[in-house]
Amino acid sequence: xxxxxxxxxxxxxxxxxxxxxxxxxxxxxxxxxxxxxxxxxxxxxxxxxxxxxxxxxxxxxxxxxxxxxxxxxxxxxxxxxxxxxxxxxxxxxxxxxxxxxxxxxxxxxxxxxxxxxxxxxxxxxxxxxxxxxxxxxxxxxxxxxxxxxxxxxxxxxxxxxxxxxxxxxxxxxxxxxxxxxxxxxxxxxxxxxxxxxxxxxxxxxxxxxxxxxxxxxxxxxxxxxxxxxxxxxxxxxxxxxxxxxxxxxxxxxxxxxxxxxxxxxxxxxxxxxxxxxxxxxxxxxxxxxxxxxxxxxxxxxxxxxxxxxxxxxxxxxxxxxxxxxxxxxxxxxxxxxxxxxxxxxxxxxxxx
Amino acid sequence: xxxxxxxxxxxxxxxxxxxxxxxxxxxxxxxxxxxxxxxxxxxxxxxxxxxxxxxxxxxxxxxxxxxxxxxxxxxxxxxxxxxxxxxxxxxxxxxxxxxxxxxxxxxxxxxxxxxxxxxxxxxxxxxxxxxxxxxxxxxxxxxxxxxxxxxxxxxxxxxxxxxxxxxxxxxxxxxxxxxxxxxxxxxxxxxxxxxxxxxxxxxxxxxxxxxxxxxxxxxxxxxxxxxxxxxxxxxxxxxxxxxxx
Numbered sequence: 015x016x017x018x019x020x021x022x023x024x025x026x027x028x029x030x031x032x033x034x035x036x037x038x039x040x041x042x043x044x045x046x047x048x049x050x051x052x053x054x055x056x057x058x059x060x061x062x063x064x065x066x067x068x069x070x071x072x073x074x075x076x077x078x079x080x081x082x083x084x085x086x087x088x089x090x091x092x093x094x095x096x097x098x099x100x101x102x103x104x105x106x107x108x109x110x111x112x113x114x115x116x117x118x119x120x121x122x123x124x125x126x127x128x129x130x131x132x133x134x135x136x137x138x139x140x141x142x143x144x145x146x147x148x149x150x151x152x153x154x155x156x157x158x159x160x161x162x163x164x165x166x167x168x169x170x171x172x173x174x175x176x177x178x179x180x181x182x183x184x185x186x187x188x189x190x191x192x193x194x195x196x197x198x199x200x201x202x203x204x205x206x207x208x209x210x211x212x213x214x215x216x217x218x219x220x221x222x223x224x225x226x227x228x229x230x231x232x233x234x235x236x237x238x239x240x241x242x243x244x245x246x247x248x249x250x251x252x253x254x255x256x257x258x259x260x261x262x263x264x265x266x267x268x269x270x271x272x273x274x275x276x277x278x279x280x281x282x283x284x285x286x287x288x289x290x291x292x293x294x295x296x297x298x299x300x301x302x303x304x305x306x307x308x309x310x311x312x313x314x315x316x317x318x319x320x321x322x323x324x325x326x327x328x329x330x331x332x333x334x335x336x337x338x339x340x341x342x343x344x345x346x347x348x349x350x351x352x353x354x355x356x357x358x359x360x361x362x363x364x365x366x
Numbered sequence: 367x368x369x370x371x372x373x374x375x376x377x378x379x380x381x382x383x384x385x386x387x388x389x390x391x392x393x394x395x396x397x398x399x400x401x402x403x404x405x406x407x408x409x410x411x412x413x414x415x416x417x418x419x420x421x422x423x424x425x426x427x428x429x430x431x432x433x434x435x436x437x438x439x440x441x442x443x444x445x446x447x448x449x450x451x452x453x454x455x456x457x458x459x460x461x462x463x464x465x466x467x468x469x470x471x472x473x474x475x476x477x478x479x480x481x482x483x484x485x486x487x488x489x490x491x492x493x494x495x496x497x498x499x500x501x502x503x504x505x506x507x508x509x510x511x512x513x514x515x516x517x518x519x520x521x522x523x524x525x526x527x528x529x530x531x532x533x534x535x536x537x538x539x540x541x542x543x544x545x546x547x548x549x550x551x552x553x554x555x556x557x558x559x560x561x562x563x564x565x566x567x568x569x570x571x572x573x574x575x576x577x578x579x580x581x582x583x584x585x586x587x588x589x590x591x592x593x594x595x596x597x598x599x600x601x602x603x604x605x606x607x608x609x610x611x
Binding site: 190191192193252253254272273274275276277278279280281283304306307309310312313314315316322323324325326327328329331349350351352353360361362364365366 | 387389390425426427428430449450451452453469482483484485486487488489490491492493494495496497498513515519521526528530561562564569570571572597598599600601602603605
């Protein structure tokens with residue numbers, strides 16, 4: 015390390031023990047080496063591999079493409095610290111935008127976007143965290159953008175700043191009619207559900223999957239409360255069934271049965287896998303269906319299989335029931351058309 | 367009733383029958399397009415532009431895509447018409463979207479039947495339950511047999527129809543069909559796609575035959591060649607707007 019007599023002179027660079035100093039855009043930045051606090055998750059491994067791939071791909075760009083990124087970078091800036099605006103290089107901008115794009119399932123962008131994109135902040139009415147439910151309600155819908163949500167595992171309620179412990183729960187989701195139900199994604203990513211009294215930290219921002227630009231991060235935190243306390247404070251569970259509400263032995267690989275239509279139909283989007291050589295699939299529910307949602311429905315479907323009749327249109331009768339004998343379930347039973355496994359049952363289903 | 371103000375796939379003007387409630391709409395339309403036209407080929411999602419709808423966004427609904435595919439032999443036409451369900455949704459007050467399903471673009475003209483209910487989610491209330499009415503299919507000489515899942519759910523301005531074919535007496539299988547639809551509203555007038563039957567030349571989908579419902583009478587002039595194959599149960603699934611005031 016090149017040691018200078020005082021920080022006032024500036025110009026530090028190099029590392030000593032766990033401290034690294036570097037010059038960026040005329041600013042001296044000192045950083046302390048950080049150590050991982052937990053085991054590496056598979057999502058982190060994927061993200062690091064993706065980062066490496068994107069960095070390497072920059073070298074494959076033409077000179078014109080690189081200049082395009084440099085030109086765009088001149089109009090961008092990093093976070094401002096102590097009044098000094100941080101500059102960003104073409105390479106770093108290329109990596110930043112393409113990491114966002116690949117996270118949202120898009121391919122790497124070789125040509126720099128022609129202009130900057132200003133994204134709005136994530137605005138919402140409330141966040142509810144219980145051991146069973148993590149949901150952001152009343153999100154202002156932004157067409158064309160995807161929302162990235164990062165969350166921490168449950169921390170002690172006394173922790174005031176836990177945002178450094180957040181991991182990506184969803185790399186880009188659209189709000190579901192004003193709601194973002196993160197219950198299943200949270201458990202799938204972190205492997206545990208929050209316990210009552212624990213505090214979880216959240217970060218949210220919009221991502222433009224076309225350009226890779228992201229909006230400002232909105233930070234929030236909530237202490238996990240019981241279902242009863244949340245209900246007493248005004249939380250109303252949206253009446254829908256997702257994979258998070260199903261028992262493992264169910265025969266569907268995707269499930270979004272939404273009762274919140276206030277019209278004569280239920281909205282279905284379920285992938286039926288079939289079972290036991292009968293032309294039907296069972297979704298076994300953890301909880302009872304509301305009484306006014308019990309009944310029979312009929313919806314349209316289309317095959318997703320391979321080979322014969324793989325795109326066959328079908329009709330499915332759907333029985334929604336609460337049984338004191340074998341619990342609550344939704345049965346998707348094939349009726350019209352050629353039966354195909356798997357099949358996607360989608361769209362409005364009349365309820366009677 | 368309204369007509370489209372445009373579209374991005376060269377389909378010309380499209381006429382809709384409609385029932386528009388505060389938080390859902392039922393739309394009926396039948397139209398065709400040529401998959402070789404440049405506008406269609408440039409589109410990722412097919413969009414139909416319409417005057418203001420009562421809702422500004424909808425959940426996904428299903429509509430039916432059909433095509434003709436016939437092979438003429440010396441004295442016989444082998445009918446391999448086919449069809450499947452594609453996704454459709456309302457993007458905003460003035461735009462109805464259709465999934466671009468390109469698998470049959472080489473068949474020539476594609477015909478779409480929109481007979482769908484477009485619902486919204488996260489509304490303040492659960493579904494409203496209707497009443498199932500069994501349709502009593504009758505004929506002077508009975509030659510058509512229907513599954514018990516031949517029924518309708520009747521509302522004041524529209525009706526949901528599901529019909530499922532069981533069998534036909536052998537001597538009538540190539541004749542035009544007609545049957546009375548007992549207990550079905552008489553103010554419904556629509557061509558309806560009848561999907562089912564083995565499709566030898568297009569095995570990825572069911573066959574397609576055209577049926578018609580008018581004044582409580584069901585008719586079907588001809589069926590595709592594999593119509594009564596075992597296991598391919600032809601069916602009709604439609605949300606139909608009633609004409610009565």
